[in-house]
Amino acid sequence: MTNFRLHSLVANAKQMIRLHNKHQPDVPRGYLAVYVGEIQKKRFVVPLSYLDQPLFQDLLxxxxxxxxFNHPMGGLTIPCQEKAFIDLTALLQIS
Structure with missing residues (x-):
């Protein structure tokens, strides 16, 4: 059950990324733009390979x-502190 839900979540995220990136030509192929922050949202461009990482899947x-699936910024919005997101992506870059 959990595996099916995770697969569905990742599939929906990928579909949203494809639609979002059509309108954001500054996002390179193989990357996605996400908006991070609790109050003030900041845009980050991260590799699609993060979608396979358990830590990033927890954020999803x-x-x-x-x-x-109704994101206020028009793109994938992640509700966490900016510093926590930066720390997490630093860990993902190392692994």
Missing amino acids: RRSEEEYG
């Missing part, structure tokens, strides 16, 4: 719980 789950 939190995003789904907070926003469903």
